[in-house]
Structures are given as structure tokens and as C-alpha cells.
Amino acid sequence: MTGRNSRLLLSAVVAASIVAAGGFGALASDAEDAVKYRQGVFQGLKWNIGPLAAMAKGEMAFDAAEVELRSQRIANLSTTIVEGFPEGSDMIADSDALPEIWEDKDVFMEKATALGEAATDLSSAAPTLDAGGLGPMVGAIGQACKACHDDFRAE
Numbered sequence: 282m283t284g285r286n287s288r289l290l291l292s293a294v295v296a297a298s299i300v301a302a303g304g305f306g307a308l309a310s311d312a313e314d315a316v317k318y319r320q321g322v323f324q325g326l327k328w329n330i331g332p333l334a335a336m337a338k339g340e341m342a343f344d345a346a347e348v349e350l351r352s353q354r355i356a357n358l359s360t361t362i363v364e365g366f367p368e369g370s371d372m373i374a375d376s377d378a379l380p381e382i383w384e385d386k387d388v389f390m391e392k393a394t395a396l397g398e399a400a401t402d403l404s405s406a407a408p409t410l411d412a413g414g415l416g417p418m419v420g421a422i423g424q425a426c427k428a429c430h431d432d433f434r435a436e
């Protein structure tokens with residue numbers, strides 16, 4: 282086969298697989314992408330609450346600017362949670378999402394909003410906060426995580 286013909290064959294194979302992906306494959310791969318996206322969002326939340334928890338426990342020096350940055354990120358990420366749970370993205374093997382998310386979508390959204398509020402409370406307070414005031418506010422953020430996990434995440 283000449284180089285030109287093999288390139289033509291290759292583009293035909295690529296075109297066929299794109300068509301296939303647009304057919305029955307599309308929903309499954311969109312749903313898998315949604316699971317990866319939301320798990321990434323949650324990893325981002327975990328990453329950013331880490332220094333806050335460390336400061337609250339006295340394992341890391343209190344730093345108001347760092348508190349403000351981390352809590353703002355958590356507030357921002359909280360607004361990106363719900364879009365990671367589109368219809369049809371349940372029943373994915375490596376997801377811990379419970380079916381109640383799609384049955385009680387309003388409650389699920391409220392839990393995401395509550396996280397945003399707790400994080401915004403902390404970012405607003407950060408400039409005038411001291412180490413002693415940090416613990417309860419980080420605790421409130423942690424409670425907002427837990428409140429959603431208790432109802433909507435498999436153990």
C-alpha cells in the first residue's frame with residue numbers, strides 16, 4: 282500500500298470511530314467524563330481544605346491571606362459541584378454517588394449552596410480573623426461536606 286493510501290485508510294478509520302462515538306457510545310463517555318469531572322472537583326475541595334484544617338489544628342502557622350485564598354477557592358468550587366451530576370451519570374461503576382442525588386436534586390443543591398455559604402463566611406471573616414476564630418469556621422465547612430456525604434455519598 283502506498284503512503285497516500287494508508288493515510289486515506291487511516292482517516293477513514295478515524296472518521297468511522299468518530300461516528301461511532303457520536304452514536305451509542307456518546308452517553309456512556311459523557312457520563313464517565315462527568316464522574317471524572319466531579320471527582321476532580323471534590324479532590325480540589327479536599328486539596329484546599331487541607332491547609333485550613335492544618336491551621337485550625339495548629340499544625341500550620343495561621344496566615345490570614347492563605348485562609349482567604351483557600352476559602353474563596355472552596356466557595357468557587359462549590360458552585361461547580363451540581364453540574365457534575367447530569368442525568369444519566371448515575372450507575373457508573375467507580376462512582377460513589379447515591380441515586381438520591383437525582384431523586385432529591387433540590388436538597389442536593391441546597392447542600393452545595395450551604396458549603397458555599399460556610400466558605401464565603403470564612404473568606405469574608407479572614408482579614409480580621411485570628412487563629413482562635415478559625416477552628417469553628419473551618420468546622421462549619423467540614424460539617425457542610427459531611428452533611429452532603431451522609432445523605433448522598435456511598436460509604
Ligand code: HEC
Binds near residue numbers: 430
Ligand atoms: C452537595 C454534596 C457534596 C458536598 C457539599 C461535598 N461533597 Fe464530597 N462528594 C459528594 C459525592 C456525591 C461524592 C461521590 C462522587 C462520585 O464518586 O461520583 C463525593 C466525593 C468526594 C471525594 C472523593 C472523590 C474521588 O476522587 O472519588 C472527596 C475527597 C470529597 N467528596 C471531599 C469533599 C470535601 C472536602 C467537601 C467539602 C469541602 C465535600 N466533599 C463536599 C458530595 C458532596
